[in-house]
Amino acid sequence: xxxxxxxVKRSGKRKSEAFDIDKLSRSIHLACMSVRTPExxxxxxxxxxxxxxxxxxxxxxxVTSDDIRxxxxxHLHRYHPEAAYYYLHQRSIL
Amino acid sequence: MTSVDTYISLSVVIxxxxxxxxxxxxxxxxxxxxxxxxxxxxxxxxxxxxxxxYLFGATVMTTLLLTFVAYLFGSLITGPxxxxxxxxxxxxxxxxxxxxxxxxxxxxxxxxxxxxxGFAQHLDSRSKATKSATxxxxxxxxxxxxxxxxxxxxxxxxxLILIPLSPDMQLFGILLYATVSLLPLYIIGLLIGxxxxxxxxxxxxxxxxRFLQFAAGSGLFLLGLYVYNEKIIVASMLGGL
Numbered sequence: 001x002x003x004x005x006x007x008v009k010r011s012g013k014r015k016s017e018a019f020d021i022d023k024l025s026r027s028i029h030l031a032c033m034s035v036r037t038p039e040x041x042x043x044x045x046x047x048x049x050x051x052x053x054x055x056x057x058x059x060x061x062x063v064t065s066d067d068i069r070x071x072x073x074x075h076l077h078r079y080h081p082e083a084a085y086y087y088l089h090q091r092s093i094l
Numbered sequence: 095m096t097s098v099d100t101y102i103s104l105s106v107v108i109x110x111x112x113x114x115x116x117x118x119x120x121x122x123x124x125x126x127x128x129x130x131x132x133x134x135x136x137x138x139x140x141x142x143x144x145x146x147x148y149l150f151g152a153t154v155m156t157t158l159l160l161t162f163v164a165y166l167f168g169s170l171i172t173g174p175x176x177x178x179x180x181x182x183x184x185x186x187x188x189x190x191x192x193x194x195x196x197x198x199x200x201x202x203x204x205x206x207x208x209x210x211x212g213f214a215q216h217l218d219s220r221s222k223a224t225k226s227a228t229x230x231x232x233x234x235x236x237x238x239x240x241x242x243x244x245x246x247x248x249x250x251x252x253x254l255i256l257i258p259l260s261p262d263m264q265l266f267g268i269l270l271y272a273t274v275s276l277l278p279l280y281i282i283g284l285l286i287g288x289x290x291x292x293x294x295x296x297x298x299x300x301x302x303x304r305f306l307q308f309a310a311g312s313g314l315f316l317l318g319l320y321v322y323n324e325k326i327i328v329a330s331m332l333g334g335l
Contacts, residue, residue, distance in 0.1 A: 093296060
């Protein structure tokens with residue numbers, strides 16, 4: 001990545017952190033696996049969506065974690081609607 | 095106590111257990127724990143162990159809670175149960191019922207519950223960190239404890255109803271309460287263990303959350319009114335107070 005992009009955390013309570021593509025990929029992969037997606041399909045969806053979202057993030061000076069979440073869910077929905085649903089809603093289960 | 099009275103008492107215990115069953119906290123924790131376990135690519139037999147440990151923990155805590163409250167009441171109350179105790183139980187049921195109607199879910203999105211955020215964060219982090227059946231057992235115990243805000247009213251009334259019964263019927267009543275109140279948890283555990291997607295389960299819960307909220311609130315309200323009528327109004331008319 002060319003420059004560091006700040007990710008403003010949810011509700012602004014925690015400190016901002018630099019955008020981390022590995023962390024993003026892990027979270028997408030985890031959502032795919034949580035809805036029992038086959039490993040290969042999960043990896044393919046993860047690399048596609050992480051790539052698209054990284055391009056989107058690189059155009060911004062700073063983004064919120066909620067913005068990233070919505071972007072990921074929107075793009076993931078095309079590859080795997082169930083994983084997209086779980087990705088978007090896993091923080092609103094409890 | 096006649097056998098008809100015993101059947102009526104056990105029916106009220108079943109109603110209290112159904113109301114307990116409509117509360118969602120322990121189901122949310124089970125959903126989260128299973129989601130994290132699947133995300134970590136946990137093998138199927140280990141996932142089933144985790145779910146089994148969680149269900150066992152929830153069963154043990156529910157049984158212990160009702161047994162403890164019934165024992166406590168049995169020790170404090172000698173002779174017929176005073177009307178004040180029934181009034182406290184009915185007041186709690188109606189009060190919690192109305193609160194459930196108004197406040198059970200936080201916001202429109204998801205199934206976030208109106209419980210102290212500290213509890214929710216603790217359960218969330220524990221459900222992520224749970225990797226063994228022992229940990230999931232303790233998570234099952236603590237998720238039932240965290241639900242106390244809602245379940246104390248049905249447990250209070252079920253315990254009061256159970257103490258005049260014979261010891262064997264008390265034991266039967268406690269087991270009946272535990273089984274019925276945890277039925278949805280067992281069903282969700284079975285669905286996840288048999289390969290259903292967490293997202294389908296969560297979608298169903300989200301679609302039906304207002305109905306479950308209404309059912310839980312109305313059930314508590316009706317339970318409170320029924321017991322108040324039966325144990326205070328009818329008893330006072332018959333001169334039993």
